[in-house]
Amino acid sequence: MSELIAGWPILSILTFLPAAGALWILAARGPMQGQNPGFDRGVKLIALIVTIATFVVSLVAFATFDPAGDGFQLVENVPWAFGAAYHMGVDQVSMSLILLTTFLTPICILASWTIEKQVSAYMILFLVLETLMIGVFCAMDIILFYLFFEGGLIPMFILIGVWGGANRVYAAFKFFLYTLLGSLLMLVAIIAMIAIAGTSSIPELTAFARETGFDPNVQIWLWLAFFASFAVKLPMWPVHTWLPDAHVEAPTAGSVVLAAILLKMGGYGFLRFSLPMMSDASHLFTPFVFTLSVIAIVWASLVAFRQVDIKKLIAYSSVAHMGFVTLGLFSGTEQGIQGAIFQMLSHGIISGALFLCVGVVYDRMHTREIAFYGGLVHRMPVYAAIFLLFTMGNVGLPGTSGFPGEILTMLGAFQVNAWFAAIAATGVILSAVYALTLYRKVALGNIENPKLDGITDLDSREWVIFVPLIIATLVMGLAPAYVLDFTAPSAQAVSAAYLGGTP
Amino acid sequence: MMSPMADLLRSLDLAGPELLLAGFALIGAVVGAWSGERAFGFLCGVGALVLAGAGVWAIVDHPGAPAQMFQGAMVADGFAVFAKALIGFSAAATLLLGADYFRATNERRFEFPVMVALGVTGMFVMVSAQDLITLYVGVELQSLASYVLAAWRRDDARSSESGLKYFVLSAISSGLLLFGASFVYGFTGSVHFDAIGSAAAEGAGGVGLTFGLVLMLCALGFKMSAAPFHMWTPDVYEGAPTPVTAFFAAAPKVAAVALMARVLYDPFAALELQWQQVIIALSAISMVWGSFGALMQTNLKRLMAYSSIANMGFVLMGLASGADRGPAAALIYLSLYLPATIGIFALILAMRRDGQSVESISDIAGLAQRRPWMAATFTMLLFSIAGIPPFAGFIGKLVVFTAAVDAGLVWLAVVGGLAAVIAAAYYLRLLASIWFSPPAAALQPASGTIVFTATTAAALTFPVLVFVLGFLERWADWAVSSSF
Numbered sequence: 003m004s005e006l007i008a009g010w011p012i013l014s015i016l017t018f019l020p021a022a023g024a025l026w027i028l029a030a031r032g033p034m035q036g037q038n039p040g041f042d043r044g045v046k047l048i049a050l051i052v053t054i055a056t057f058v059v060s061l062v063a064f065a066t067f068d069p070a071g072d073g074f075q076l077v078e079n080v081p082w083a084f085g086a087a088y089h090m091g092v093d094q095v096s097m098s099l100i101l102l103t104t105f106l107t108p109i110c111i112l113a114s115w116t117i118e119k120q121v122s123a124y125m126i127l128f129l130v131l132e133t134l135m136i137g138v139f140c141a142m143d144i145i146l147f148y149l150f151f152e153g154g155l156i157p158m159f160i161l162i163g164v165w166g167g168a169n170r171v172y173a174a175f176k177f178f179l180y181t182l183l184g185s186l187l188m189l190v191a192i193i194a195m196i197a198i199a200g201t202s203s204i205p206e207l208t209a210f211a212r213e214t215g216f217d218p219n220v221q222i223w224l225w226l227a228f229f230a231s232f233a234v235k236l237p238m239w240p241v242h243t244w245l246p247d248a249h250v251e252a253p254t255a256g257s258v259v260l261a262a263i264l265l266k267m268g269g270y271g272f273l274r275f276s277l278p279m280m281s282d283a284s285h286l287f288t289p290f291v292f293t294l295s296v297i298a299i300v301w302a303s304l305v306a307f308r309q310v311d312i313k314k315l316i317a318y319s320s321v322a323h324m325g326f327v328t329l330g331l332f333s334g335t336e337q338g339i340q341g342a343i344f345q346m347l348s349h350g351i352i353s354g355a356l357f358l359c360v361g362v363v364y365d366r367m368h369t370r371e372i373a374f375y376g377g378l379v380h381r382m383p384v385y386a387a388i389f390l391l392f393t394m395g396n397v398g399l400p401g402t403s404g405f406p407g408e409i410l411t412m413l414g415a416f417q418v419n420a421w422f423a424a425i426a427a428t429g430v431i432l433s434a435v436y437a438l439t440l441y442r443k444v445a446l447g448n449i450e451n452p453k454l455d456g457i458t459d460l461d462s463r464e465w466v467i468f469v470p471l472i473i474a475t476l477v478m479g480l481a482p483a484y485v486l487d488f489t490a491p492s493a494q495a496v497s498a499a500y501l502g503g504t505p
Numbered sequence: 506m507m508s509p510m511a512d513l514l515r516s517l518d519l520a521g522p523e524l525l526l527a528g529f530a531l532i533g534a535v536v537g538a539w540s541g542e543r544a545f546g547f548l549c550g551v552g553a554l555v556l557a558g559a560g561v562w563a564i565v566d567h568p569g570a571p572a573q574m575f576q577g578a579m580v581a582d583g584f585a586v587f588a589k590a591l592i593g594f595s596a597a598a599t600l601l602l603g604a605d606y607f608r609a610t611n612e613r614r615f616e617f618p619v620m621v622a623l624g625v626t627g628m629f630v631m632v633s634a635q636d637l638i639t640l641y642v643g644v645e646l647q648s649l650a651s652y653v654l655a656a657w658r659r660d661d662a663r664s665s666e667s668g669l670k671y672f673v674l675s676a677i678s679s680g681l682l683l684f685g686a687s688f689v690y691g692f693t694g695s696v697h698f699d700a701i702g703s704a705a706a707e708g709a710g711g712v713g714l715t716f717g718l719v720l721m722l723c724a725l726g727f728k729m730s731a732a733p734f735h736m737w738t739p740d741v742y743e744g745a746p747t748p749v750t751a752f753f754a755a756a757p758k759v760a761a762v763a764l765m766a767r768v769l770y771d772p773f774a775a776l777e778l779q780w781q782q783v784i785i786a787l788s789a790i791s792m793v794w795g796s797f798g799a800l801m802q803t804n805l806k807r808l809m810a811y812s813s814i815a816n817m818g819f820v821l822m823g824l825a826s827g828a829d830r831g832p833a834a835a836l837i838y839l840s841l842y843l844p845a846t847i848g849i850f851a852l853i854l855a856m857r858r859d860g861q862s863v864e865s866i867s868d869i870a871g872l873a874q875r876r877p878w879m880a881a882t883f884t885m886l887l888f889s890i891a892g893i894p895p896f897a898g899f900i901g902k903l904v905v906f907t908a909a910v911d912a913g914l915v916w917l918a919v920v921g922g923l924a925a926v927i928a929a930a931y932y933l934r935l936l937a938s939i940w941f942s943p944p945a946a947a948l949q950p951a952s953g954t955i956v957f958t959a960t961t962a963a964a965l966t967f968p969v970l971v972f973v974l975g976f977l978e979r980w981a982d983w984a985v986s987s988s989f
Binding site: 084123134145148170175178189193194196197 | 874884888893894895899904906910915918919922923925929933936937940974975977978
């Protein structure tokens with residue numbers, strides 16, 4: 003395989019293939035847009051073909067990738083302007099997040115089959131979004147990273163604002179401005195880092211941090227600026243408030259992408275920049291991050307319990323789960339970091355699947371109110387079974403992908419501070435409380451609401467959506483070693499860089 | 506020292522772009538007086554060619570090393586060339602838009618292309634100025650043409666008001682400029698930049714010289730509409746006919762910024778510590794004030810006025826950072842800002858309903874559903890001007906932020922970042938209107954010129970620039986390093 007594609011800019015192809023698909027739709031659009039159902043189906047089909055092709059290309063890239071290799075692979079490096087470079091490359095973490103992205107996007111396109119309003123614009127934005135998401139994980143130049151990182155706001159803003167729910171404009175603004183505020187502070191920090199280290203290449207910056215190191219006082223400011231961006235993106239308590247709004251208002255596929263991939267950019271940022279490049283400051287701020295993490299875990303779980311809207315409940319559960327990610331990352335231990343990476347991947351699949359589950363009933367009933375539902379198991383047995391599986395995954399039941407991440411992050415945190423780990427563990431119990439309560443209210447019991455009498459079970463399109471997610475959840479849960487062995491080199495490298503930075 | 510005759514001949518050769526423009530203005534006035542309305546389209550077309558041609562001429566006929574003209578009154582150097590090219594091209598674009606617009610509104614008056622050409626002549630003189638007299642003459646020539654253009658519609662109260670307001674306030678600023686210049690002359694004994702520069706370097710004048718400089722900076726701040734000297738901008742932008750506003754938003758800004766850069770980095774380079782404080786203050790106030798001011802606007806042209814105030818703050822951030830990076834950053838910022846501004850004004854010009862121009866934000870509601878292409882170009886241009894990657898405007902912000910951080914002005918960059926978030930809020934309001942609102946009454950189809958201009962501008966904001974950015978950076982660096 004690797005000989006076959008040697009010399010190909012595989013990462014560029016992977017990154018820009020969806021954008022090329024967007025151009026294809028633009029070119030095919032012609033005079034009639036939005037009015038013609040046959041034409042709309044064609045546009046959806048193009049989007050589906052392109053995203054599947056992107057997934058295939060990512061598999062090719064994965065096949066070429068040497069899992070045991072150190073550092074970045076498949077590197078492309080072309081000098082650009084202003085000292086920056088078009089520098090692409092992947093290591094184990096970015097490779098696995100890219101696979102998550104390319105795996106979920108075709109599913110999102112399928113889930114968007116019910117979109118009827120301005121279909122071509124929707125698909126174009128979605129494909130552009132995929133390009134930007136893949137680009138974030140491929141970029142090895144910090145300016146290039148920023149370009150993709152912040153560029154993702156644009157399609158998401160329009161997706162929420164045009165195709166979202168009733169309160170969509172407010173949610174879109176909140177999402178955009180919150181994230182932009184964090185990002186611009188990070189931009190200033192990025193510029194300062196480049197000025198100090200004299201390079202914008204991520205590997206060189208990491209090497210600089212390891213060998214020379216940024217001045218500890220400067221590090222504190224840099225760290226805070228990066229934290230402002232990643233904490234909002236992840237999101238951490240108390241800057242998470244944009245997330246429930248954005249999730250509730252976004253169209254189903256938008257929620258999936260938001261939860262599954264966009265949130266991961268925050269974790270990825272911590273892993274790529276904060277820990278290895280500002281390890282002194284990271285050590286200094288670890289108690290602070292731990293505190294925020296456990297507050298997120300406990301508080302978000304309690305808030306989730308009180309929600310009346312299914313999507314909002316899952317959104318708060320995302321905040322709680324991201325708390326485990328930061329807990330694991332800032333433990334700095336190999337286990338903790340491994341767990342955080344695993345948790346990011348697993349949460350991508352499970353929360354994505356849960357939002358899709360909400361989408362299924364929303365498409366049928368046009369409400370997400372928990373009280374509206376009940377007893378779905380009688381009318382939709384297959385749906386109820388699938389929903390149960392993902393609910394269990396969300397709780398972190400062993401055998402699903404939710405378990406290894408949580409246990410590893412807590413093990414990691416335990417090595418650093420047993421108290422925080424203990425409080426975090428209560429979060430697992432709380433998550434069982436809210437998730438099972440939700441399941442009971444929605445799926446179990448008798449059908450009280452006569453409107454639910456005619457509700458139908460999954461159709462074939464929805465089957466196609468859920469099967470890959472079920473497989474992924476179970477495989478990752480039953481054989482986590484596949485993933486953990488793969489991501490181990492990256493986790494070791496980050497952990498070594500971080501712990502090596504202890505004064 | 507060259508003989509006066511040889512110097513004159515050489516100067517006339519180097520001053521080709523200015524002579525071309527002046528020649529066009531004079532001949533155009535005669536032709537227009539002769540044939541009246543009929544000549545309008547012809548003069549606009551030729552005028553656009555002449556303006557763009559003057560820009561190209563400046564580049565092609567560039568002497569390599571800085572060359573003095575008219576016994577040291579003006580100079581042709583890389584910096585002037587860069588600025589002239591920007592001014593020429595943007596003025597040509599706005600002239601074409603204006604021709605289109607005035608034809609549609611049946612106001613075919615030949616004075617329009619003539620006045621634009623005269624104004625641009627003044628701007629060319631400004632950016633090439635090497636002494637205080639030339640500087641003043643250039644500024645005044647540009648301003649006089651602008652007064653006429655701002656008051657274009659004599660019978661329209663808003664237009665007359667804006668002309669009058671612009672005239673009165675601009676006259677005050679010209680007075681400040683002269684007052685400051687007289688201080689500078691008095692304390693250094695010369696009007697020539699070189700002599701002022703060496704006198705300033707030797708410490709002549711002290712506080713008096715600084716005082717003169719600050720007065721001049723205030724006047725130039727007025728010309729480039731930097732807060733707190735921005736008061737005229739929203740009213741003039743709103744009152745002037747839209748093509749004139751488009752013209753005001755583009756070319757004169759470049760001239761004013763270039764002139765300010767030249768004054769700061771050429772004669773007053775030695776006083777950097779003093780003027781840096783002033784420029785930093787102007788920059789911070791402009792960014793914050795412009796961003797907050799724009800939030801409350803409902804008229805697109807007023808909003809663009811505040812947006813330009815904020816953007817001038819970013820340009821000034823570049824200038825404030827001193828050293829080589831500063832002016833180059835300002836030039837790069839302007840080169841990326843201009844196409845977006847002209848494109849947005851092209852789209853505002855395209856907003857016509859029942860033959861009447863509309864310019865309020867609610868008029869573009871639901872554009873995405875009615876006119877997807879126009880909505881898409883609007884979106885790209887607005888995101889670019891807001892500085893959101895991957896659009897070109899982001900590179901502009903990156904460059905000025907980098908210059909500021911390199912100069913140790915991290916806090917100014919942070920202020921800029923916060924201002925950019927506020928600014929993003931009002932650009933988002935426009936986008937929300939375009940994309941999220943139910944459609945307003947349909948707009949008339951746009952003319953070919955407008956569609957072409959807007960599409961070109963949108964293409965320029967796009968990462969197509971990736972291939973051009975390297976050149977742009979090198980040109981700007983060369984322009985600055987070969988001049989100061």
